[in-house]
Amino acid sequence: MGTAERRERERELVRTAIIEAARDILSENGLDGLSMRAIADRIEYSPATIYLYFKDKDELVHEVVMEAFERMNEYIRREVVAAGETADAAEQYGAMGRAYARFALENTAYFRVMFELPPVPHMECPEPEETGGLETVVATVQRAVAAGLIESKDARRTAIIGWGLVHGLTSLYLTGRLTDVVATNEEFMSLIEEAMLLQSTGYRVGARA
Amino acid sequence: MGTAERRERERELVRTAIIEAARDILSENGLDGLSMRAIADRIEYSPATIYLYFKDKDELVHEVVMEAFERMNEYIRREVVAAGETADAAEQYGAMGRAYARFALENTAYFRVMFELPPVPHMECPEPEETGGLETVVATVQRAVAAGLIESKDARRTAIIGWGLVHGLTSLYLTGRLTDVVATNEEFMSLIEEAMLLQSTGYRVGARA
DNA sequence: CTGGGTTCTGAACAGTGTTTAGTTTGTGGG
DNA sequence: CCCACAAACTAAACACTGTTCAGAACCCAG
Numbered sequence: 375m376g377t378a379e380r381r382e383r384e385r386e387l388v389r390t391a392i393i394e395a396a397r398d399i400l401s402e403n404g405l406d407g408l409s410m411r412a413i414a415d416r417i418e419y420s421p422a423t424i425y426l427y428f429k430d431k432d433e434l435v436h437e438v439v440m441e442a443f444e445r446m447n448e449y450i451r452r453e454v455v456a457a458g459e460t461a462d463a464a465e466q467y468g469a470m471g472r473a474y475a476r477f478a479l480e481n482t483a484y485f486r487v488m489f490e491l492p493p494v495p496h497m498e499c500p501e502p503e504e505t506g507g508l509e510t511v512v513a514t515v516q517r518a519v520a521a522g523l524i525e526s527k528d529a530r531r532t533a534i535i536g537w538g539l540v541h542g543l544t545s546l547y548l549t550g551r552l553t554d555v556v557a558t559n560e561e562f563m564s565l566i567e568e569a570m571l572l573q574s575t576g577y578r579v580g581a582r583a
Numbered sequence: 584m585g586t587a588e589r590r591e592r593e594r595e596l597v598r599t600a601i602i603e604a605a606r607d608i609l610s611e612n613g614l615d616g617l618s619m620r621a622i623a624d625r626i627e628y629s630p631a632t633i634y635l636y637f638k639d640k641d642e643l644v645h646e647v648v649m650e651a652f653e654r655m656n657e658y659i660r661r662e663v664v665a666a667g668e669t670a671d672a673a674e675q676y677g678a679m680g681r682a683y684a685r686f687a688l689e690n691t692a693y694f695r696v697m698f699e700l701p702p703v704p705h706m707e708c709p710e711p712e713e714t715g716g717l718e719t720v721v722a723t724v725q726r727a728v729a730a731g732l733i734e735s736k737d738a739r740r741t742a743i744i745g746w747g748l749v750h751g752l753t754s755l756y757l758t759g760r761l762t763d764v765v766a767t768n769e770e771f772m773s774l775i776e777e778a779m780l781l782q783s784t785g786y787r788v789g790a791r792a
Numbered sequence: 793c794t795g796g797g798t799t800c801t802g803a804a805c806a807g808t809g810t811t812t813a814g815t816t817t818g819t820g821g822g
Numbered sequence: 823c824c825c826a827c828a829a830a831c832t833a834a835a836c837a838c839t840g841t842t843c844a845g846a847a848c849c850c851a852g
Contacts, residue, residue, distance in 0.1 A: 426830070534774070542749070543743075555739060619841085
């Protein structure tokens with residue numbers, strides 16, 4: 375009798391319903407609007423029920439964040455294949471950076487929660503999704519290095535510096551620190567483009583493409 | 584009779600006491616530990632009293648953040664004059680970036696609050712302190728450009744890109760995203776150094792110093 | 793010393809995350 | 823069929839949060 379399996383399936387259904395509700399509330403009302411009672415209301419359960427599926431609010435949010443990272447990775451992957459099947463590795467690297475920034479612009483609430491949260495004290499996951507995207511970047515950098523487009527002794531360090539570059543500019547822009555320099559999203563994207571171009575070619579005289 | 588002035592002074596005294604208490608709690612217990620009641624306890628007043636000096640918790644925190652920006656600016660200023668009276672503009676620029684990162688390492692709670700907060704919807708201040716530091720950076724970049732050490736069509740854009748670079752790397756490091764690449768603070772500082780060096784010289788073949 | 797204005801507080805309200813005791817529900821075995 | 827047991831669910835409470843408001847305490851001028 376497969377009732378146990380059905381129970382298991384139903385359980386998983388409720389679990390994902392909770393996560394979806396949390397994700398939707400997060401997108402619509404921001405992190406402040408994301409309360410256990412709001413989630414409970416949306417899925418028409420009691421708040422206490424959530425604690426039968428997640429030990430904490432932190433655990434629930436962590437799950438949502440993990441999902442967000444997956445989405446972002448897929449977003450970037452899709453973006454880079456869309457606009458660069460024939461592009462060289464350096465161009466693909468640039469496309470990744472632009473996609474990262476654009477994802478942040480399109481999912482600001484997501485993006486904030488992904489990085490504004492505690493320094494992840496309890497991490498068991500062997501970084502399958504979280505840094506999975508980074509590995510792709512590293513590989514791209516390696517191809518660019520092999521093609522002589524970028525010089526780097528350590529492709530991973532180079533990828534991380536690039537990550538820091540676009541992540542930092544994006545954070546500053548989203549928190550309103552750049553308002554008196556870059557006003558619109560278009561201006562911001564062009565700033566990102568310039569910054570990424572810089573990493574490849576530098577500011578040295580005559581080095582610019 | 585100067586009782587009005589004395590009253591005013593006493594009032595200002597309580598006000599700064601509140602801010603100091605908030606700052607201390609923030610440093611010791613982080614943003615989560617910063618509650619109105621905790622502040623009231625520390626200054627031995629009732630929670631309601633705080634609302635006679637600040638309309639909001641947001642307004643109070645905003646004040647603390649403004650102070651934090653001033654402190655950071657002064658920290659950087661001191662750092663750059665300390666280790667670079669004879670240094671050229673490019674070296675001073677690098678010192679600024681390192682100081683920024685070191686300040687973040689030494690005041691993690693501060694740093695988080697400074698940038699994790701809402702996109703500052705109510706900003707009347709004509710950026711005297713907040714971007715006051717940025718102007719110094721811009722001036723340094725301009726001197727470096729004039730000396731032929733850095734190429735840049737727009738010194739402000741260049742400064743902002745540098746800001747984004749070190750800010751992003753710092754944020755990622757503080758939120759634990761770089762743990763499997765850079766383990767210690769020393770490694771992190773060397774990453775910052777490499778990244779800033781990159782902005783001046785680029786990854787182009789033969790462009791490295 | 794009395795009136796008025798400032799300063800302060802106790803108590804409450806609405807909201808939060810979380811726990812627990814207790815109820816409902818559904819299924820498997822006698 | 824029905825009972826019992828386990829799983830799912832919830833109402834209510836607890837301790838906390840930011841915030842407000844009526845009233846007490848205080849201080850100083852007239």
